[in-house]
Amino acid sequence: MQGSAPQTFTIAEFLKWDDDKELNLNPKFQRGPVWASPARSYLIDSIIRGYPIPKLLLRTNIDRDTRRTIRDVVDGQQRLRTIIDFAAGKFALTSKAGEYRGYRYSDLEDEEKDAFLAYKLTCEQLINASDEDVLEVFLRINSYAVPVNGSELRNARFDNAFSSYVKDLTRKIPFVWELGVISNRDRVRMNDHSTIAELLGFMMRGVAEGADSDITELYESHIETLESELPSEELFIQVMQTTSDLLADFKNEAISTRPNFLILAAAVMYSMGVLPEGRLAFAKVEEPGSMLNDRDLAVTAIGHLNTAIDTPAEDLDKRALPFIEARSSSQRMASRQVRFEYFCRALAGKSFYDM
Template identity: 80%
Template sequence: MQGSAPQTFTIAEFLKWSDDKELNLNPKFQRGPVWAPPARSYLIDSIIRGYPVPKLLLRTSIDRDTRRTIRDVVDGQQRLRTIIDFAAGKFALTSKAGEYRGFRYADLEDEEKDAFLAYKLTCEQLINASDEDVLEVFLRINSYAVPVNGPELRNARFDNDFSSYVKELSHSIPHVWDLGVASNRERVRMVDHSTVAELLGFMIRGVAEGADSDITALYESQKETPLEGLPNRADFLDVMKITAELLKDYKNEAIASRPHFLMLAAAVLYSKGLLPQSRLTFDKVESAASMLLDMDSAIAAIGHLNTAIDTPVEDLDKRALPFIEARSSSQRIPSRQVRFEYFCHALAGKSFYDL
């Protein structure tokens, strides 16, 4: 089997190959078209904005009788089908495309059409490869694929004001991610979206359990809610600013991990009167009015909890033990209740040594 070095071809070239019947989107080893409208819109939006997209793999065969070059799509069929259908005006973009929502190809400005047609797709070609060779390559490509996770499934499934708001807010708080709440690798897999969705959920209905199915249920419950019915953006960003300030001395340390960050943010929400009571009770915490009066004392109390996390159990002050034990089921309400209470005490300037 002969391969080629990666090459680039413009979208205009692919459209011409499609018109000339020199591009086969349905070789026998390929899957059918299954992309939902949000995923298709996200791809076109990426192209319009000039972002890179994954490379394509083609099997290129030359027919010696007709002297025509036929290109079978080994990997990238859904991407190419989306591009061809958009260029033909077969669908309009959804809210995944931001300000291009509702646009068809004909609605683009002339300069945008030119840029779209001139956009270069990176391809690797298998020259005159046999069906067996191509099938082997196809199977190997798909065996390397990382399974789609919950946040990625929600990104593909939900296309509404709530999902768009989650995405926008996720990009508005880089100072939070810099703390180590979500790594760059996790953000690529949209864990930051799940974190923001949970925080909005806290503001909407109070703290719930945080399993993947619970977050999906939140998306489902908000799919008809208009933007104006969602939590206030300024309130959300203010809470994120305060929470990040409380963790500024503990960047990439255990206390800044996502499970702890969520419950610290819940305590800040409570202090601001922005946390509805649900399954989480407020019976054992100080009044909201007594919290965040002294940021330095609150930061120091959070530091004591951070130290406790890394302290061997046999050396641990027993007053911190419930907080440490609560980590074993970080998504469950009983665990979240315990950590919420400790963080509320900290915001009132009380270390666990004072309990």
């Protein structure tokens, strides 16, 4: 089997190959078209804005007698089908395309059409490869592909005011991600969207277990919700700024990672009077009026919890033990309740050493 170095071809070239019946989008080893409208719109939006997309893999057969070249799509069928369908005016873009929402190809400005047609797709070609060779390559590609996670599935499935609001808020709080709440790798896989969705859920109906199924149910329950019915952007960002300020001295440390950030943010919401009770019990925590009155004391108390996380068990102060044990509990709601109580005490300026 002969391969080629990566090459680039314009979208215009692919459209011509398709018109000339020299592009086969449905070789027998490929899957059928399954992309939903939001995913298709997101791809076209990336192209219009000039962002790179993953490379394609083609099997190129050259017939020496007819001098025709036929290209079978080994990997990238759904991307190419989306591009061809958009160029043919077969669908309009959804809100995933921002200000291009509702646009068809014919609605683009002339210069935008030119840029779209001139956009270069990176490809590798398998020259005159046998079916067995191509099937082997296809199987290898799919054997080490990373399975789609819940965040990515929700991004593809939901296209409404709630999902758009989550996406917008995610972009507007870079100071949260700079703390190391989730890794850059997790951000690439859209777990930042799940974090924001869960935090919005806290403000709307209180803290729940936070399982992936809970977050999906949150999206499902707000399919018809208008943005005006969601928590205000100003209030949400205020909560994020307050929480991030309390963790400013603990960037990339254990206390700033997602599980603790979420519950500290819930405690901040509680102190501001904007957290419904949900599945948490408020009976054992401080009164909101006693919290966040002294930032320095609160930061010191949070710092003590951060230190306790990294303290060997034999050296750990027993008063911190419930907080530490809660991290490894299989009972997620019980774990969140314990950490919520510790964080509320911290926001009242009380270290676990005062217990």
